[in-house]
Amino acid sequence: xxxxxxxxxxxxxxxxxxxxxxxxxxxxxxxxxxxxxxxxxxxxxxxxxxxxxxxxxxxxxxxxxxxxxxxxxxxxxxxxxxxxxxxxxxxxxxxxxxxxxxxxxxxxxxxxxxxxxxxxxxxxxxxxxxxxxxxxxx
Amino acid sequence: xxxxxxxxxxxxxxxxxxxxxxxxxxxxxxxxxxxxxxxxxxxxxxxxxxxxxxxxxxxxxxxxxxxxxxxxxxxxxxxxxxxxxxxxxxxxxxxxxxxxxxxxxxxxxxxxxxxxxxxxxxxxxxxxxxxxxxxxxxxxxxxxxxxxxxxxxxxxxxxxxxxxxxxxxxxxxxxxxxxxxxxxx
Numbered sequence: 001x002x003x004x005x006x007x008x009x010x011x012x013x014x015x016x017x018x019x020x021x022x023x024x025x026x027x028x029x030x031x032x033x034x035x036x037x038x039x040x041x042x043x044x045x046x047x048x049x050x051x052x053x054x055x056x057x058x059x060x061x062x063x064x065x066x067x068x069x070x071x072x073x074x075x076x077x078x079x080x081x082x083x084x085x086x087x088x089x090x091x092x093x094x095x096x097x098x099x100x101x102x103x104x105x106x107x108x109x110x111x112x113x114x115x116x117x118x119x120x121x122x123x124x125x126x127x128x129x130x131x132x133x134x135x136x137x138x
Numbered sequence: 139x140x141x142x143x144x145x146x147x148x149x150x151x152x153x154x155x156x157x158x159x160x161x162x163x164x165x166x167x168x169x170x171x172x173x174x175x176x177x178x179x180x181x182x183x184x185x186x187x188x189x190x191x192x193x194x195x196x197x198x199x200x201x202x203x204x205x206x207x208x209x210x211x212x213x214x215x216x217x218x219x220x221x222x223x224x225x226x227x228x229x230x231x232x233x234x235x236x237x238x239x240x241x242x243x244x245x246x247x248x249x250x251x252x253x254x255x256x257x258x259x260x261x262x263x264x265x266x267x268x269x270x271x272x273x274x275x276x277x278x279x280x281x282x283x284x285x286x287x288x289x290x291x292x293x294x295x296x297x298x299x300x301x302x303x304x305x306x307x308x309x310x311x312x313x314x315x316x317x318x319x320x321x322x323x
């Protein structure tokens with residue numbers, strides 16, 4: 001229950017940040033891919049630098065989880081074709097719908113109920129990937 | 139204080155808040171990566187019986203579903219209690235491009251002329267809503283992550299996979315906005 005409340009609270013903070021930063025806005029994504037504002041690049045750059053600092057501090061001070069386990073910063077397995085081709089497909093969808101997965105959920109909270117359909121199709125996309133993954137280049 | 143946080147947040151505050159969220163997820167035994175919730179929901183729905191990729195115990199990742207439930211609630215809180223009725227603050231250059239594209243800027247989070255239920259009966263609406271969602275889900279799982287998992291979590295840990303994926307995100311986004319948008323709008 002305590003764990004539930006913690007993750008719910010962090011999620012609420014995330015939803016507020018995504019909304020107030022305007023990163024959930026279709027217009028902001030359009031503007032970003034048109035290089036017409038620094039806003040989105042600023043958000044991503046500061047989040048990235050902050051993330052580097054977090055990873056450094058976690059390693060330097062061997063910060064543990066609240067349950068006392070060690071923290072392993074995120075690793076991603078490298079496979080050039082998979083990362084690049086999957087990334088391109090994702091980018092096409094990100095610019096088209098104006099939302100990556102986090103903002104999709106947050107837009108529902110902002111009253112854009114049509115994002116239920118967008119998420120349903122994102123789930124279908126994830127399912128289709130699972131179905132065809134063996135036939136795709138990785 | 140409420141008035142202060144009700145303003146649109148500048149990029150540096152927003153960016154720092156995102157790295158704080160990554161840290162809070164770490165110390166609670168999670169990690170920052172939203173698109174894996176798509177797999178988790180597929181697994182919870184029984185997709186593991188058909189495809190081995192979904193054959194994992196989704197309950198191990200249930201924390202991430204609680205996180206996105208929070209994101210929906212957080213979006214609603216920001217919309218109802220932290221909203222100064224201001225319009226989205228995009229640049230004049232973007233507003234001009236939108237006019238040229240035929241999608242006049244309406245000041246909302248997303249163009250209401252597209253993101254509504256009636257849109258599902260138009261080809262443009264179907265493309266944006268259905269194909270857009272599909273490509274995000276398919277691409278995120280193929281690439282092994284999305285903006286949160288690759289561009290923030292992976293890149294901040296200097297993962298080559300994430301660098302390649304983020305380059306892919308931009309290739310795809312640029313193709314869409316500069317080559318495909320003029321064809322569909």
